[in-house]
Amino acid sequence: MSKITKKIINSPESCVDDNLRGVVALYPSLKLHPKHRTITIRQDADSKRVAVLGGGGSGHEPFAAGLIGAGMLDGAVAGGVFASPPTGHVLYGIKHLYKNNSGGVLVLLGNYTGDRLNFGKAIEKAKIAGIKVEGMIVGEDVASSQNKTGGRSMCGEVFFYKLCGGLSMKGYDLQAIREMAVEANKNMATLGVCLTACSLPGQPPLFEIASDEMEIGAGVHGEAGIEKRKIGTAKEIVALILDQVTAHLKLKAGARVAVMVNNMGGTSIMEMNIIAAETKDYLDKNRIRAERIFCGHLKTSLEMQGFQICLLHLNDVHGKLWLELLDLPTDALGWTGGIMTIRPEKEGEHSDDVDLQTDGLKMDFGHPLSKIEQNITRKSLQAAADELVKNEDLLNKLDSGCGDGDCGITLKKFAEAVKSYLRTASLEHASKILWDLSEIAETDMGGTSGGIYSLGLAAASQALASEETNDRNAWLTAWKNAMQAISKYGGAESGDRTMLDTLHIAAQTFNQTINSDFKEMLFKIIEASENGAKSTANMVARAGRASYVASGYVRDEDAGARAAAIWIKAVLNTIANNV
Incomplete structure (x- = not known):
């Protein structure tokens, strides 16, 4: 260990x-x-x-x-x-x-x-x-x-x-x-290597690497690269990097560039000077003029030993x-x-307060829920929260292969905050409930999961706010809006090995069975969400953090997809048992 x-x-x-x-x-x-x-x-x-x-x-x-x-x-x-x-x-x-x-x-x-x-x-x-x-x-x-x-x-x-x-x-x-x-983004490219992994405060190194190896394409969040190779000389490593960077930018003899040689955190100044010299020599040899070379700690990865080289093509335009x-x-x-x-003579004390009590959103909360519907909603959310807490270890384990192993911890935070919310919340309007849950996800979850859930819930809330009923069609529209919002900013779609694989197949089943017996529809959606989560075990990650690492690190179901299946089952089973 x-x-x-x-x-x-x-x-x-x-x-x-x-x-x-x-x-x-x-x-x-x-x-x-x-x-x-x-x-x-x-x-x-x-x-x-x-x-x-x-x-x-x-x-x-x-x-x-x-x-x-x-x-x-x-x-x-x-x-x-x-x-x-x-x-x-x-x-x-x-x-x-x-x-x-x-x-x-x-x-x-x-x-x-x-x-x-x-x-x-x-x-x-x-x-x-x-x-x-x-x-x-x-x-x-x-x-x-x-x-x-x-x-x-x-x-x-x-x-x-x-x-x-x-x-x-x-x-x-x-x-x-x-x-x-x-x-400028079209004319810029970066590639780096690392010799050692970094470690989050209070944690061991994030991955293992042999003393004679280096990781090609390591990221700045401590994630492993896309390929391991035996370590070479500074000249060999710089050539390996710049061969790919210049090819990516399609640079030819006569091109002009600005260069950034970035210390990943734990590389000595002596090594950085050698790397800078080899970078200039490589570019001179290939008749690419380095107009400027900037070198030093610019965007590090804690104490990771390694470096990146970034070229900005100073094109004719x-x-x-x-x-x-x-x-x-x-x-x-x-x-x-x-x-x-230099310390200013008068620093001055000015209020930092910016009015964050309102985000400028003005919305009607749509059709109200009946007392019976409010009771079922409360039970459903409580059941979902309980199941997420219960499955914390499973979700952490699924996340540890390709993420930072905190999916269960993050969703537990959300679940506990939802439980607290349910103790005093008015559940009169479904749209207001979803908006409140969106804000809870934003403030209590944090990180990627918090952003995903917050965006999805907010979009679903706005969809319901414009509906005149709380019928099946209204909820299906809200579901689809949530998925569209997640895709818009998250960049993922069904098939990319994310929670959308669970949500998408469940929504498809919802749409196909929308006119069938109510309980039969609920159980088919549960079954579909389970199949959606299971299907991610055999998918190649094309979006999210799992897509940044080599496929060997990605095993078993996606944690986010499994989490979605867990709360969908809890919510819909509760509804089925109370109607």
Whole structure:
């Protein structure tokens, strides 16, 4: 059994917040909003320009709070270690920046399911509230580029902070900046290797790797790569990486590039200097001109020993502007350091409070439930919550092969919060119940699962709100809307080895049996959901975290699909036994 890795922290639970306190202790020109794990530039007046907001899981320092400063980010939202920040925190960051940046807010997010879901819902909520905001999903990883939703975001995301921050300082509008970012994403590619695994605070290393091996295509969330190889020399490893990166970008002799050599966290400066030299030699040999080489800790993976190389093709159309933006001065500490370390004469105490009591949503709650229907609803939700708690260990075990082994823990949190909700909640309107459950998923679950359930439940709620009845057709419409919302931001569909495989086949059966005997319909849906969960055991993962790792790590049923089958069975059995 692997030993827990030693780390100098106070506790695994407090390490993210302690880290953020350290950032502002070192750089008091930055402002910490502790309740929302958000750091921003101190700002009192409207800049009239576009603000750029970044963020994601912690453990990647200096990304993203360390890249705040004039000419880069205006703010960053931190999640747990390798976990997406919750929707509410992202929404707070958007609202806070919009107060003093009337040009709007551009939200840069990584191409990971949790970030897509949580940042996506925050952006949609902000738009409903009347905020001028756009999102841009960054993804430039070569190793995962064949994934259905595109490559993961790696250190190239830092290039976007510099490019978009520079355009904002030059006065470009929100749409123009986003369009430029979309174009840059097409001209950027990253690939990396690691020699050792990292470990979450209080945990052992995330995977095993022999002393003479390296992982090709390792991610920044501690996940293993797509291939193991025997370790070679620095020259051989750099050539292995750049052969794939230059081929991916279709670079030819005469091309111009900006280079980022990113330290994954545990690689020495001596090694990084050698890697940088070999990178330049390789490009010179292939007559590709490296106009700039940036090297150092930019987007790390805790203490992982390894590195990534990212190339930005400075093409004939945009290259001159991109190079100009990269050369613009910035006082962001993670890029060049500078005057951000100077303490202001008057820091000032201004309210951090942004009105988060309303998200701007205005909706009718639709047709009311009868007293009998309310009673059945309460029993059904209680039964589902009980079953999720009961199956915590099973879901954790299913998740451990390709995720971080916390699916059961996450759903248990949701279940316990639902139980608490049921003790006092009014269950008069189905649409209101689903909306409340969506908010519970957002605040109590967290991570990818919280984003998935929150988005799905919110979409189902809005569908029921516009219905004049609570009949079978209304519920089928709500079910379909939930799946569409999950697919929109999660990027998955039926057949991709996710919870949608359970939901899709169950919805199909619901549709096919909608006019049959009521209890017979319920039991057929239960049977279909069971078959949907079982079918994922033989699927190739094409979306979600399981799709980022080699197929050998993916075994048995998908945890999310099994969880959906568990609560569907509990809810529908309870309904059948009470009608």
